Amino acid sequence: MIILLILTILLWFWAIFDISKSKFENQTINTIWLLIVLIFPILGSIVYFQLKRKFIRLETRKFEPKFLKQ
Template structure:
């Protein structure tokens, strides 16, 4: 039992790091459609390891190449 504890601990830590990395990446990426962002986020939360792996494999087709820009419009008149 003791011989399996260290490799199992390493696998669990790697899975947790992958999960947090995927959540962080979903929150930072500029998706073409916000529905896709919510679907990926939900899928990663429901199935952490499988969701993270699938997200990193297919994310390029859902992410916009444009950088995020902050363009506030303060010149509104009512």
């Protein structure tokens, strides 16, 4: 029972940390997900991780250095 409680708390903190670090398309979506996870810790965290990819920006960084040709 204690292990289940510890895992639940870890999932909750992991979800909150991930929400704060993710780049959402809209800042209000970030706030909404944070409120959902805070109000419904277990269910909110599970639903967030399942639906996360639909709300974050998935653009990849492009490395395009501009070297001077000599």
